[in-house]
Amino acid sequence: MPRPSFVRDAEVSDAAACAAIYAPYVAETAISFETAPPSAAELAGRIDAAVRTHAWLVLEEHQAVVGYAYGRPYKERAAYRWSCEVSVYVARGRHRSGAGRTLYKALFARLAERGFRTAVAGMTLPNAGSVGLHTALGFEPIGTYRRIGWKNGSWHDVAWMQRDLSPGDDPPAEPR
Numbered sequence: 001m002p003r004p005s006f007v008r009d010a011e012v013s014d015a016a017a018c019a020a021i022y023a024p025y026v027a028e029t030a031i032s033f034e035t036a037p038p039s040a041a042e043l044a045g046r047i048d049a050a051v052r053t054h055a056w057l058v059l060e061e062h063q064a065v066v067g068y069a070y071g072r073p074y075k076e077r078a079a080y081r082w083s084c085e086v087s088v089y090v091a092r093g094r095h096r097s098g099a100g101r102t103l104y105k106a107l108f109a110r111l112a113e114r115g116f117r118t119a120v121a122g123m124t125l126p127n128a129g130s131v132g133l134h135t136a137l138g139f140e141p142i143g144t145y146r147r148i149g150w151k152n153g154s155w156h157d158v159a160w161m162q163r164d165l166s167p168g169d170d171p172p173a174e175p176r
């Protein structure tokens with residue numbers, strides 16, 4: 001009998017489900033600064049890249065993907081290689097259900113296992129739900145880019161937050 005709800009590593013075959021979850025964020029909100037929803041093929045490439053270097057996880061309920069979270073490189077410069085940018089998206093009707101928290105907790109554990117030390121997240125303002133989720137999971141504010149993105153007929157600020165994935169001031173091992 002299938003498990004009713006669980007987090008697992010994403011596969012390229014999850015791209016269509018992830019694209020369907022993400023499309024309303026792109027088409028209807030300023031939460032994402034993309035202006036056209038990416039295709040399943042584009043998300044398949046993103047999933048493939050993320051699982052090779054960081055992580056992309058999906059939350060599956062009753063054999064359907066209802067959310068996803070991923071980590072990716074924060075910046076290209078070598079000194080940043082222990083830091084990553086993280087994002088989480090859940091299907092409509094799944095906000096405030098614990099899905100985002102479940103995905104993020106699993107993602108943070110996976111990224112820490114791979115040797116990453118710091119996670120950063122950016123969120124378009126206003127977005128009380130996202131700010132609340134990130135704060136509840138230990139993120140701290142580090143700054144706000146003012147009027148950084150134009151979408152849906154207005155300028156938007158982006159708040160940035162960060163949290164430790166694993167502590168230590170020792171010289172880190174290379175991320176895996």
